[in-house]
Amino acid sequence: MNGLQIFLSQALEYWPQIVAGLGNTLLLAAVATVSGLLGGIGVFYLTLSSNRLCRRLTEAYISFFIGTPLIVLLFLMYYGLPQWGVQMSPLTVSVIGFTLNVSAYNARYLMTAYRSLDPDELQAARAQGFSDWQVFRLVTLPQVLRLSIPALSNQAILNVKDSSVAFLIQYTEFFAQMQDLAVRSFRFFEAYLVAGLVYVLLVSVVVLAARWLERHYVLPGARRKY
Amino acid sequence: MDFPQIIELLGKGVGYTIGVTVACSVTGMVIGVAIAMLHRLDWKPLNRVLGAFVYVFRALPVLVLLFIVFFGLPNLGLRVPPVVSMMLSLGVIAGAYLSEVFRGALDSIDPNEIMAAEAMGLSRLQILLFIEMPQMLRFSVPGMVNEFTTVLKYSPFAYTVGIPDVMKEAMALSAATLRGVEIYLAVGLIYFAIYKLLVTFIWALEKRYRVPGLTEH
Amino acid sequence: MLLTVRNLVMAYDGRTVLDGVNFDLEEGELKIVMGPSGCGKSTLLRCLNRLATPTGGQILFQGEDILRPDTDVRALRQRIGFVFQNFALYRHLTALENVTLALRRLRRLPVAEANARARHELSRMDMLAHQDKYPAQLSGGQKQRVAIARALAMDPAVLYFDEPTSALDPLMAREVVNMLHQLRRDKVSILCVTHDLYLARAAGARVLFLDQGKILAEDEPERLFDSHADPRIRAFFRQELEQQRPEPLPI
Numbered sequence: 001m002n003g004l005q006i007f008l009s010q011a012l013e014y015w016p017q018i019v020a021g022l023g024n025t026l027l028l029a030a031v032a033t034v035s036g037l038l039g040g041i042g043v044f045y046l047t048l049s050s051n052r053l054c055r056r057l058t059e060a061y062i063s064f065f066i067g068t069p070l071i072v073l074l075f076l077m078y079y080g081l082p083q084w085g086v087q088m089s090p091l092t093v094s095v096i097g098f099t100l101n102v103s104a105y106n107a108r109y110l111m112t113a114y115r116s117l118d119p120d121e122l123q124a125a126r127a128q129g130f131s132d133w134q135v136f137r138l139v140t141l142p143q144v145l146r147l148s149i150p151a152l153s154n155q156a157i158l159n160v161k162d163s164s165v166a167f168l169i170q171y172t173e174f175f176a177q178m179q180d181l182a183v184r185s186f187r188f189f190e191a192y193l194v195a196g197l198v199y200v201l202l203v204s205v206v207v208l209a210a211r212w213l214e215r216h217y218v219l220p221g222a223r224r225k226y
Numbered sequence: 227m228d229f230p231q232i233i234e235l236l237g238k239g240v241g242y243t244i245g246v247t248v249a250c251s252v253t254g255m256v257i258g259v260a261i262a263m264l265h266r267l268d269w270k271p272l273n274r275v276l277g278a279f280v281y282v283f284r285a286l287p288v289l290v291l292l293f294i295v296f297f298g299l300p301n302l303g304l305r306v307p308p309v310v311s312m313m314l315s316l317g318v319i320a321g322a323y324l325s326e327v328f329r330g331a332l333d334s335i336d337p338n339e340i341m342a343a344e345a346m347g348l349s350r351l352q353i354l355l356f357i358e359m360p361q362m363l364r365f366s367v368p369g370m371v372n373e374f375t376t377v378l379k380y381s382p383f384a385y386t387v388g389i390p391d392v393m394k395e396a397m398a399l400s401a402a403t404l405r406g407v408e409i410y411l412a413v414g415l416i417y418f419a420i421y422k423l424l425v426t427f428i429w430a431l432e433k434r435y436r437v438p439g440l441t442e443h
Numbered sequence: 444m445l446l447t448v449r450n451l452v453m454a455y456d457g458r459t460v461l462d463g464v465n466f467d468l469e470e471g472e473l474k475i476v477m478g479p480s481g482c483g484k485s486t487l488l489r490c491l492n493r494l495a496t497p498t499g500g501q502i503l504f505q506g507e508d509i510l511r512p513d514t515d516v517r518a519l520r521q522r523i524g525f526v527f528q529n530f531a532l533y534r535h536l537t538a539l540e541n542v543t544l545a546l547r548r549l550r551r552l553p554v555a556e557a558n559a560r561a562r563h564e565l566s567r568m569d570m571l572a573h574q575d576k577y578p579a580q581l582s583g584g585q586k587q588r589v590a591i592a593r594a595l596a597m598d599p600a601v602l603y604f605d606e607p608t609s610a611l612d613p614l615m616a617r618e619v620v621n622m623l624h625q626l627r628r629d630k631v632s633i634l635c636v637t638h639d640l641y642l643a644r645a646a647g648a649r650v651l652f653l654d655q656g657k658i659l660a661e662d663e664p665e666r667l668f669d670s671h672a673d674p675r676i677r678a679f680f681r682q683e684l685e686q687q688r689p690e691p692l693p694i
Contacts, residue, residue, distance in 0.1 A: 003301075064414075064418060067375070067417070067418045067421035067422065068379070068414045068417050068418050068421070069378075069379040069380070069381075069382050069417055070379070071382045071383070071393070072382065072393075072410055072413050072414045072417060073414070075393075075396075075397075075406075075410050075413075076406070076407060076410035076411065076413075076414070079397075079400060079406050079410070080400065080406030080407040080408075080409065080410045080411075081406070081407060082406075083404045083405065083406045083407065084407060118529075118531065118534070120527050120528075120529055120531035121531050121532070121533055121534065123494060123527070123531065124525070124527055124531035124532075124533075125533070126494065126520070127492055127494055127520055127523075127525040127527075128520060128521070128525075128544075128545045128549070128593075128597070129517045129518065129519075129520035129521035129545070129549055130517075130545070130548070130549065131517060134548060138533075138544060138548060139533055139535075142535045143534070143535050146535065157285075161285075161286070161287040161288075162287070164287040164289045164290055165289060167289070168289075168386070175287070175289065175290060179293075182297070186301075187301060188293070188297045188298045188300070188301050189294065189298035189299065189301035189302055190298075190301075191298075192290060192293045192294040192297065192298045193294060193298065195290050196286050196287075196290045196291065196294060199285060199286060199287055199290060200282055200285040200286060203284075203285035204285065219534065219535055220534065220535070220577035220578075220579045220580065
């Protein structure tokens with residue numbers, strides 16, 4: 001099949017860019033996962049604040065970023081802000097956008113897990129004389145993180161898949177490179193199909209890692225309400 | 227041009243956004259229910275195929291699948307119209323996720339009730355329709371809310387295949403007026419509003435059909 | 444005098460839970476607080492380490508007024524050992540780690556020393572063999588002993604027990620009495636809140652009867668249960684005795 005031969009020869013020629021693109025995909029996914037996790041923990045901490053206004057604002061933040069598409073946020077920063085003189089690279093925009101978005105989701109997962117904690121354990125920690133921050137760090141956080149491993153690792157998978165959205169704001173990640181390959185070789189179907197398979201592969205790696213995590217860090221005797 | 231005008235101009239695309247969301251959600255429901263029902267047949271080889279199908283479509287990014295269908299299939303001689311492309315990508319993926327939700331819901335049904343129905347003489351189809359489906363749907367409400375709102379949040383991809391939804395209007399407007407920040411802010415608010423309406427609507431439906439004691443609230 | 448409570452008042456949501464509570468606890472003494480449910484027993488305990496804030500009255504602990512606004516509440520709590528009704532062990536930590544957590548993070552002891560102290564307390568409670576088990580793998584009685592070890596590890600001036608037998612089966616509940624006796628022999632000051640008549644009788648200590656927010660009587664168990672002057676108190680104990688008919692021990 002001549003078409004396939006063209007595709008393969010183009011793919012071979014374009015190989016280094018594709019690999020670079022893959023690196024960029026993994027970079028964005030990894031950064032988004034880490035910053036989204038840290039951000040999520042921070043936002044979750046704010047939802048426990050004794051200050052009512054703080055709690056309200058935080059919950060509004062979570063609600064808003066869960067209810068709006070990530071792509072809108074990215075477009076706002078990448079296509080909108082330059083009109084105000086603020087230019088940011090696609091990677092920067094993506095990292096900021098993903099962090100804001102993913103933090104909201106992760107905070108929500110941690111909040112759900114928090115509801116299945118035993119309030120007496122937190123009281124016992126306070127009774128022992130630990131400060132609020134120590135109770136959070138030594139009792140609350142270790143437990144909610146472990147309870148949320150399924151949800152958090154699912155989010156990591158979403159981050160890998162959603163990294164393809166960054167293609168729409170000209171981030172030269174893997175899908176963008178496959179798009180280039182498709183255009184050059186006119187073999188759109190093969191290019192996108194291969195792209196799809198690669199994503200399935202990447203996701204599978206994360207799934208395996210998540211299962212390992214779950215086995216090793218499951219909370220002994222945990223009540224999984226969700 | 228002030229903010230309310232921006233909203234009004236973007237409003238032209240809202241119909242398409244909602245249309246795409248509904249179309250993909252319906253597709254997702256049909257596929258999700260179909261897979262869950264086929265799974266009930268307990269046919270090992272089929273279950274393995276279904277399992278693979280669900281796994282693959284939960285691992286594929288929406289954008290990639292959309293491009294495979296809309297830009298790729300023509301290479302094989304198949305021209306798929308834009309909305310159908312959305313249904314075959316976003317809709318199928320939603321179906322894969324929903325099938326998992328429904329599977330879990332079906333497993334929560336008390337098997338004794340099914341045995342009682344069989345003992346009464348109801349046919350397999352009747353049991354499916356009158357016992358399993360009603361309970362499955364009620365148990366699946368949180369999962370469905372989650373999935374339908376996700377479909378809404380991926381619907382902006384419709385612009386890449388030429389559907390004039392809110393996103394497309396926004397891009398045109400932004401290029402013309404150079405007021406991108408306000409425009410995309412308005413877009414965000416519009417999607418958030420639709421999101422809230424969608425969630426409220428589904429939970430209102432749930433309340434209408436709620437059975438006391440069946441789903442814990 | 445280790446603990447002095449004067450006119451303690453606790454009111455919230457329009458209800459007055461504690462309405463002028465008065466009692467003392469000497470060093471090395473064991474006292475039991477009994478009363479009908481809802482009488483404020485648990486609230487009383489929680490006021491003693493400021494987990495709850497009373498609306499009036501005075502609490503002198505080790506000579507200090509602990510209700511002053513400038514009281515260092517965290518330091519106060521570190522001198523008090525609190526054993527919860529459902530033990531409240533940290534379920535993500537092993538028994539040993541449950542005991543060492545405060546030693547390492549509050550006392551800032553190095554790991555080796557904290558572990559040594561913890562193991563000492565655990566073996567005192569006969570739980571050394573289970574030091575690496577998680578709470579989910581322990582029985583109710585075992586969890587309680589770890590909870591006590593956790594409280595004792597910080598060398599507290601007093602131990603407060605909130606309903607120690609209510610989360611245990613009747614056989615284990617009898618063990619609690621032995622444990623209280625052992626702690627007394629070790630000169631630990633204890634205040635124990637309970638509704639368990641058997642415990643109150645067998646502990647061999649003075650019992651305070653708390654009702655309608657006040658300490659109505661304080662006496663030796665026999666005199667309090669069987670022949671008290673106040674008919675209300677007699678009625679309460681008669682009713683409790685009926686409900687808590689002791690279980691025959693297995694042969």
